[in-house]
Amino acid sequence: MIRCIRHAAALCLLLLAALLVNAVRVQVFQAPELDRNPANRRVVMARYADPRGDIVVDGVPVTGSKDTRQPLRHERTYTDGPLYAPVTGLASQTYGTTLLENAEDPVLSGTSPMLAPFPFVHDLGRTRPAGGNVVTTVREPLQRLAYEGLAGRRGAVAAVEPSSGRILALVSSPSYDPGLLSGTGREVAAAWARLNAAPDQPMLNRALRQTYPPGSTFKIVTAAAALDAGVVTDVDAPTDAPEPYLLPGTRTVLPNEAKGCGNASLAYAIRWSCNTVMAHLGVRVGAAGMLDAVARFGFNDASLRVPSAVARSNFDTEMTLDRLALSAIGQYDTTATPLQMALVAAAVANGGEIAQPHLVDRTTTADGDTVAQHVRRTYRQAMLPPTALRLQQLMVSVVDGGSGSNAAIEGARVGGKTGTAQHGVGNTGTPYAWFIGWAQGPGTGRPAVAVAVVVEDASANREDVSGGGSAAPIARSVMEAALREEERRDAERLGAHRRAVAPPVR
Amino acid sequence: MTAKRRGVELTLLVGAVLISVLGYVDVGLARSGAVPPDAAAYGAGLGLLALLAHLAVRFRAPYADPLLLPIAVLLNGLGLVLIYRLDLETPDDHAAPTQLVWSTLGVAFFIAVVVLLRDHRTLQGYAYVSVAAALLLLLVPIFFPAVNGAKIWIRIGGFSFQPGEFAKILLAVFFAAYLAANRHALAYSGRRVWGVQLPTGRVLGPIVAIWLVSVGVLVLERDLGTSLLFFGLFVILLYVATGRTGWVAVGLLLASAGAFVVGGLEPHVHGRVEDWLHPFASIEAGRGPGQLAQSLFAFAAGGMLGTGLGLGESVLIGFAAKSDFILATAGEELGLAGLTAVFLLYALLVARGFGTGLALRDPFGRLLATGLSSIPALQVFVITGGVMGLIPLTGMAMPFLAQGGSSVVTNWIIVALLIRLSDSARAPEPRGAPPGAVLPVVEEVR
Numbered sequence: 001m002i003r004c005i006r007h008a009a010a011l012c013l014l015l016l017a018a019l020l021v022n023a024v025r026v027q028v029f030q031a032p033e034l035d036r037n038p039a040n041r042r043v044v045m046a047r048y049a050d051p052r053g054d055i056v057v058d059g060v061p062v063t064g065s066k067d068t069r070q071p072l073r074h075e076r077t078y079t080d081g082p083l084y085a086p087v088t089g090l091a092s093q094t095y096g097t098t099l100l101e102n103a104e105d106p107v108l109s110g111t112s113p114m115l116a117p118f119p120f121v122h123d124l125g126r127t128r129p130a131g132g133n134v135v136t137t138v139r140e141p142l143q144r145l146a147y148e149g150l151a152g153r154r155g156a157v158a159a160v161e162p163s164s165g166r167i168l169a170l171v172s173s174p175s176y177d178p179g180l181l182s183g184t185g186r187e188v189a190a191a192w193a194r195l196n197a198a199p200d201q202p203m204l205n206r207a208l209r210q211t212y213p214p215g216s217t218f219k220i221v222t223a224a225a226a227l228d229a230g231v232v233t234d235v236d237a238p239t240d241a242p243e244p245y246l247l248p249g250t251r252t253v254l255p256n257e258a259k260g261c262g263n264a265s266l267a268y269a270i271r272w273s274c275n276t277v278m279a280h281l282g283v284r285v286g287a288a289g290m291l292d293a294v295a296r297f298g299f300n301d302a303s304l305r306v307p308s309a310v311a312r313s314n315f316d317t318e319m320t321l322d323r324l325a326l327s328a329i330g331q332y333d334t335t336a337t338p339l340q341m342a343l344v345a346a347a348v349a350n351g352g353e354i355a356q357p358h359l360v361d362r363t364t365t366a367d368g369d370t371v372a373q374h375v376r377r378t379y380r381q382a383m384l385p386p387t388a389l390r391l392q393q394l395m396v397s398v399v400d401g402g403s404g405s406n407a408a409i410e411g412a413r414v415g416g417k418t419g420t421a422q423h424g425v426g427n428t429g430t431p432y433a434w435f436i437g438w439a440q441g442p443g444t445g446r447p448a449v450a451v452a453v454v455v456e457d458a459s460a461n462r463e464d465v466s467g468g469g470s471a472a473p474i475a476r477s478v479m480e481a482a483l484r485e486e487e488r489r490d491a492e493r494l495g496a497h498r499r500a501v502a503p504p505v506r
Numbered sequence: 507m508t509a510k511r512r513g514v515e516l517t518l519l520v521g522a523v524l525i526s527v528l529g530y531v532d533v534g535l536a537r538s539g540a541v542p543p544d545a546a547a548y549g550a551g552l553g554l555l556a557l558l559a560h561l562a563v564r565f566r567a568p569y570a571d572p573l574l575l576p577i578a579v580l581l582n583g584l585g586l587v588l589i590y591r592l593d594l595e596t597p598d599d600h601a602a603p604t605q606l607v608w609s610t611l612g613v614a615f616f617i618a619v620v621v622l623l624r625d626h627r628t629l630q631g632y633a634y635v636s637v638a639a640a641l642l643l644l645l646v647p648i649f650f651p652a653v654n655g656a657k658i659w660i661r662i663g664g665f666s667f668q669p670g671e672f673a674k675i676l677l678a679v680f681f682a683a684y685l686a687a688n689r690h691a692l693a694y695s696g697r698r699v700w701g702v703q704l705p706t707g708r709v710l711g712p713i714v715a716i717w718l719v720s721v722g723v724l725v726l727e728r729d730l731g732t733s734l735l736f737f738g739l740f741v742i743l744l745y746v747a748t749g750r751t752g753w754v755a756v757g758l759l760l761a762s763a764g765a766f767v768v769g770g771l772e773p774h775v776h777g778r779v780e781d782w783l784h785p786f787a788s789i790e791a792g793r794g795p796g797q798l799a800q801s802l803f804a805f806a807a808g809g810m811l812g813t814g815l816g817l818g819e820s821v822l823i824g825f826a827a828k829s830d831f832i833l834a835t836a837g838e839e840l841g842l843a844g845l846t847a848v849f850l851l852y853a854l855l856v857a858r859g860f861g862t863g864l865a866l867r868d869p870f871g872r873l874l875a876t877g878l879s880s881i882p883a884l885q886v887f888v889i890t891g892g893v894m895g896l897i898p899l900t901g902m903a904m905p906f907l908a909q910g911g912s913s914v915v916t917n918w919i920i921v922a923l924l925i926r927l928s929d930s931a932r933a934p935e936p937r938g939a940p941p942g943a944v945l946p947v948v949e950e951v952r
Contacts, residue, residue: 002864004746005876009860011742012883016853019887020846022896026805027842034806039789039799042807042819071819 041071046128048072048093053108053131053366055088055100058140061133063088072184076101081177083147086156086170086205087138087359089308090178094188099205100134100359101178103307107132107363107371114363114371130366137166137361137374141481146171146453149474154456156206158339159478162346162438162450164376165355167306169451169478170339172210176202209311211335212454215421217434218330219278220344220391223270225293226281227387235267235390245276247322254279254325257420258403270394271402273418275329282328283321290328291317296382297344298354299336304379306339306359313340330421338452341436346450347382348391348415349438354379391415395437404435406472409480413440413447416475418468433457435471439479441486449482451475511572512564518576519556526552526583529815533591536816551606552583555613562617566624567929571862574928577855578921581906582609582914584848587815588835589909592828595821601828601909608911612918619922626926630870633683637716640676643669644723658729667912670732671903674881675919677720678739682873684713685747689869693748713740728774731888731902737761738884739877746876747869769898782898797823797831801893804834812841828909830901831893849886852905856883859924865931875927878920 026034034040051065051074062084064077076091078084089099097105106112108131115129146157150173159169180191195203204210226232232239243262245254254275261274269277282290294315298304302312313336315327326332336344339357347354356379363371383391395415398404404416416437433455440447453471527549534542542548556579563570586609590602623629629636646669647658659666685692691709717740721733741757744750769779780787781798788796795803804820807813818838823831837845859879863872882905889908892899903913 001746001749001869001872004749005860005863005872008742008746008876008880009857009863012856012860012880013853015883015887016849016856018896019890019894020849022891022894023805023837023842023845023849026802026894027809027837027845030802031806031809034803037786037789037795037799037803039786039795040803040807041822042803045819 044093045071045073047109048074050074050110050128050130052076052091053110053133055084055104055108056133056135057084057087057138057143060140063091066182068183070184076179076182078177078179081179082175083143083171084138085175085178085203086172086207087136087143088178089205090181092178092181092188093184095181095192099208099308100136103305104134104360104363107134112371115365132366132371133364133368135361135364136359137161137168138170138359139168139482139485141485142169142449142478143171145477145481146474147173147175149453149477150455154200154206155454155471156210156338157451157453157474157478158207158337158342159449159451159482160339160342160346160357161482162350162447163355165346165357165379166361167339167357167359168449168482170207170359172204172206174200174202205308206454207338208306208308209337211311211313211337211340212432212434213334213421214330214336214341215419215432215434216273216275216330217341217344217417217419217436217452218328218334218336219270219273220348220395220417220436221294221297221299222278222282222285222290222328223266223391223394224297224348224383224387225285225290226266227390228293228383229285229289231281231284231289232266234265235394236265238263238265239269239277239281241269241274241277241280243276245279245325247279247325248283249320250322252322267394267397270391270417271397273403278329279325283325285328287319287321287324290324291315293383296380297347298340298380298382304357306357308359310339311337313337330419338454340452341434341454342450342452343379344382345395345415345417345436345438345452347380348388348395349440349447349450350388351385352383352388353381399437403468404437404472406468407435407437407476407479409439409476409483411442412479412483413442414438414476414479415447416472418472430457433470435468435475437472437475437479439483441483444486448486449479451478451482453478510568512560512568515563515572515575516560518572519560519579522576522580522583523549523553523556525580526587529584529587530590532814533587533594533816536814537591537594548586548606551610552579552586555579555610559613559616559620562620563925566620567925569929569932569934570925571858571928571932573854573858574921574924577851577858578906578918581848581851581855582612582918584836585832585904585907585909585914588832588839588907589828591816591839592821592832592835594816604911605909605914608914609918611911612915615915616918616922616925619919620925623923623926626871626874626923626930627868629679629874630683630686633680633687636676636683637680640673640680641716641719641723643673643676644720644727647727648723652728658727658732668910669912670727670729671910671912671916673720674732674735674739675878675916675923677716677736678743678877678881679874680716681713681740681743682870682877685743686868686870686873688713689747692744693750725768725772728772729901730768730775730778731885731892731900734888734900735881735884735902737764739880742880743873743877747873775898778898778900782892782895785895797825798893798895798899800824801831801834802895805837805894808838808841808845810842812837812839812844815839826901829903830889830899830908832908833890833893833904836907837894848907849890852882852886855879855921858928862924862928862931866927871927871930875924875931878923878927881920882917 054061055063062079065074066077068075072093089101091097091101110128110131115132146169155173157171160167176195256275258272261276264277299313299315304310316333323332327334343354356377358374362373399408399414399416403418407416419434421432436452438447438450453475455470457470531541531545589605593600593602650660658668658670688709720736744753768775785798800823820835820838856879863875866872889902889904891897903910905917
């Protein structure tokens, strides 16, 4: 009997040992495959288990997290959602992420390996570092003034700091509240359906993702091409441009809105926006020269990320001369995003160089330790520095009594260019009102801001739509805010400097 | 004189209670960042139960194995922690307080058995009473409505219990008593067929009949786990009693045939087999993960070290997460490391039980100890193998760990009987038999 009890004991312990072996099989060898199974909700639950990191504007988070106590525990919240939607994008449990929420998701959700100084510790404890923060370059006053300036009209504003490439404002109107889409359930689905079906396309990021014909604002690019190519050497010399201008190889006559454009100088043509002169110059620069020039401004670049992807601005690579002439004045197939046109203004303001545009200054851990800091670099050299200086003068003249006088700021040096872009079949659509420009505060060495404003203005009378009338005032208020900001920061820096060098008070 | 080792037991008990209380505190800290307000009360309650049980053993079974009680307290405490932890996910269903009440009742039974049963050989005289009670208990649930597909429950008022759980002990007592009395007849009488000595039908008949009735009833009630357990218990005890390997072969053959027939024909069982063979079929069919798939996900999520108490998502398993599938929570939150510890606790309990059987001198005691040790071993294998995809799933309760009143009480009685048996085994000679008990058979025949 003793022997048999031993056998029975051995059998029972063998059964328990088999369980242990099976546990090793499941928990060690099969675990990776089971973890990856799409029906395993743990991955998505872990994603929402902890609050998401925040997106910060001017030192204040514009996002938050709400603990719902549901399986997908934390939901995204937004303060001033519609205002910052073109910057933040959305983080939805149902519909995923877009824009910064998407581009910086590893940091915000805490999965970025950079957030864990000692990854081994986190692996061992199976904990995840808390979501980090994304500090943007956006300035709250500029963003707000631009959004309020559009006042619900369809349009967009992009503002950058020319010297650094920092994007100071990125506005799209009409906008939407991404907080409506954060969670799950019927209300979220209904909001999603409604926003997608809305004729105004509130979820479209017009500043980054929509391209418009740039119209006359594109004449800055053509002027830079002509100056760089040596087609024009003296901006005040006559350009031999006939008026009216017969498009090459056609019987179509290109008209002017402005007067006195016949054989006008480049300076006059920019100041009063002569179509004939600029179309003529574009043809003289030639297709190859124009393509070369537009590429230096960033046209036809589909890879630009800020870090959200920016739509490709288009200048056709193959076309007949008449179409080249139209393209040179921002018509035909030429299209640009508002950010692209802000970069055109920034190129002029910054001596021809375009600094890499970016929305994220730095990312930090939840405790505020910097994880990654944006390093300034050049995006493109758009034109030669002397060309930029000449164009600065020409753009200033547009504001000082030219078509852009609505953008003038007392005491500041402001350059600009208006545009009224035709579009639609047979140009029957309500034109887009454009303004691009830059502003330099008194006593400062370089312009503080470059801005592009586009107003679709579908509700206005066609005759009333003009870059100078609709878009320039918005640009002015944004530029004014930028100058005030610069002044304030300079004062702060000076104060800090004084404090630093002052002898200690006893 | 044999060492009593009661101090060792007390020390281990303190450790078991401390580990349970720390687990309870850990759940609170992980879930809400605060120590549960009733942690002290919980600790005091478990500690008091452990102390009372210890005192009963100290005064009434002073030579008992010092490991048995601490293992039971630790497993019971761990089960309470896991149930409490799962309660947090199901606000409408709080099972931990009820489980604590049942545990208290279990310990009361434990103390009653240790105090009242002075010698295990007394039970030998109640063999036929036991089997009658067992069959009655097994039959009664047929007259009650099915719960989740199995007719194994009796519901009276707000309380429900599984009589099959108590029947385990009664049948073990009967098998042990009957086989102890008839083992020579079973081994050496009857005709020879093809060189195999068959026992006479007069000896073998009653016990096979009782076993068949039990298993038949359980199959009718769709309690596959328990029928498998009874089958294993019967075969093991028959083998130990007769020493005939042939019984094991016959048993395995019968089991295979039975499993094949039942698995193929009975739709409920057939479904379980299908789930076992294809745990992810419902995912592929677009119906989301089934219970077994969710259980496997939980074990996988635990990995080597687990997510930590309170930090897993095993509640996704849904129905039966606190009972049949409670081990998945242990696997997810304590990891392979914690699971290994749990398996070792069961293995230690089983091994000490078998050790008691080896040390005892009377065949009844030996067979009873063997049977009582085999029950948790088989039960742990059947339920764990089921929830981890090793064998088809059969609903059963993890001893001490799972939610289930009758199960907890039964397991406490099993441990009490093992304590009583081990006290006899380790007590110094001579020891007088109480009046009326069958005298021990000292000599070993084979």
